[in-house]
Amino acid sequence: MEEAGKNFMKLYGVYLIPLAGFIFLFGAIFNWKWITDPAGDKLFMRFIYRTFGEKGYRITIGISGVIIIICSTFLIMMDKRGF
Numbered sequence: 001m002e003e004a005g006k007n008f009m010k011l012y013g014v015y016l017i018p019l020a021g022f023i024f025l026f027g028a029i030f031n032w033k034w035i036t037d038p039a040g041d042k043l044f045m046r047f048i049y050r051t052f053g054e055k056g057y058r059i060t061i062g063i064s065g066v067i068i069i070i071c072s073t074f075l076i077m078m079d080k081r082g083f
Contacts, residue, residue, distance in 0.1 A: 014079070017072040024065030028058045036061060 027035025036058055038049040049057040 014072075014076055018069050018076070021065045021068030021072060024068065025062050026065075028062035028065060031058065 024035065026032070036054070038046055038057060045057070045060070048060050052060075
């Protein structure tokens with residue numbers, strides 16, 4: 001059973017990164033509190049929240065999700081091409 005899990009992660013583990021980007025993006029769009037709550041975030045995100053408010057904070061999270069999706073998709077494409 002462990003071998004099947006390792007093979008699954010080797011084949012499909014790379015797709016977890018864009019999935020995380022989509023979670024950030026949809027969390028920002030739909031205002032999921034477990035994504036958009038700034039209480040436990042790092043200093044930079046608290047600064048964004050204090051400076052730009054909740055809307056600016058959600059936009060920053062959404063942009064971060066889009067950047068994660070674009071970069072990871074590019075890396076997947078380059079990996080599939082054999083670079």
